[in-house]
Amino acid sequence: MNFQNAAFEFAVGTPSGLPFCSLPEIVFSGRSNVGKSSMINRLVSRRSLARTSSSPGKTATINFYRLGFCRFVDLPGYGYAKVSKADKARWAELVEGYFSADRDIRLVVQIIDMRHQPTEDDWGMINYLQQEGIPFLVVASKGDKLGAVERASQETSLTDLFSSRHILFLPFSARTGEGAERLCSEILSHCRK
Numbered sequence: 001m002n003f004q005n006a007a008f009e010f011a012v013g014t015p016s017g018l019p020f021c022s023l024p025e026i027v028f029s030g031r032s033n034v035g036k037s038s039m040i041n042r043l044v045s046r047r048s049l050a051r052t053s054s055s056p057g058k059t060a061t062i063n064f065y066r067l068g069f070c071r072f073v074d075l076p077g078y079g080y081a082k083v084s085k086a087d088k089a090r091w092a093e094l095v096e097g098y099f100s101a102d103r104d105i106r107l108v109v110q111i112i113d114m115r116h117q118p119t120e121d122d123w124g125m126i127n128y129l130q131q132e133g134i135p136f137l138v139v140a141s142k143g144d145k146l147g148a149v150e151r152a153s154q155e156t157s158l159t160d161l162f163s164s165r166h167i168l169f170l171p172f173s174a175r176t177g178e179g180a181e182r183l184c185s186e187i188l189s190h191c192r193k
Contacts (some may be wrong), residue, residue: 003184005068006044009059018062024070024191025103028112031121032077033133035141038174039111040065040072043184060087062098070106070191073098079121099132105122107135107190109183114140114154114171118161126167137168137186144173 010019011048025170028036038049076091077096094132099105108129112118118126118138129136133147140158143151155171168186 002069003044003067004046006046006049006065006072006073007066008049009066009071010064012064013094015094017102018098018103019064021103023066024106024167025073026070026187027073027075027105027108028111028189029108029115029125030074030077030141031079031119034077034113034169035174036074036077036111039109039139039141039172039183041074042075042174042177042180043072043187060091062094070187075128078125079119099128099134105134106193107187109187111172112140112158114143114151114158115146117157122192129188135190137170138162139172139179139183141172143171144175146180158178170192183184 010017012018028040030036040050041097043066044065049188050063060076062076063074075095078091078095109138110126112122112130126136126138138158140155143155146154159169169178170182170186172183
């Protein structure tokens with residue numbers, strides 16, 4: 001199972017445009033600008049397979065990447081305040097349409113920003129995944145943007161928070177590769193189930 005054999009397949013803007021689910025799907029979810037695309041690029045060892053943007057709220061589609069043994073599914077980011085109500089409603093319809101379709105979702109990688117406690121939107125997504133019984137783990141990005149002491153404190157705080165709720169938590173850095181091997185292992189384990 002090779003993560004480097006990745007290729008962009010589809011960008012879907014409406015629930016009716018969702019492709020047939022022919023492979024296990026690994027879903028990447030998180031707020032706008034949390035680093036979903038950078039995480040995907042790190043996992044597949046490519047610089048620009050998934051497009052990154054410094055402007056939050058740019059990704060308005062669900063993007064599918066084929067790896068041969070599975071698909072990576074990059075959901076549009078949530079929680080960007082400057083997006084219009086109409087765009088937020090379209091995002092909700094698209095994402096709800098994805099999760100309510102008959103998909104072979106093996107794992108949701110729920111990404112949070114290590115520099116902050118989880119947002120209300122993050123908890124909304126985590127609670128939804130728990131209620132629906134969808135397998136997930138929480139990955140904290142951008143820890144490399146913190147100083148060593150603050151980083152250690154925040155990682156301890158988040159580890160305690162999620163372990164108390166029996167949720168697997170992993171720190172991750174797209175820049176340094178920290179956590180990439182462990183996340184790949186989790187993905188492979190769920191694809192084999």
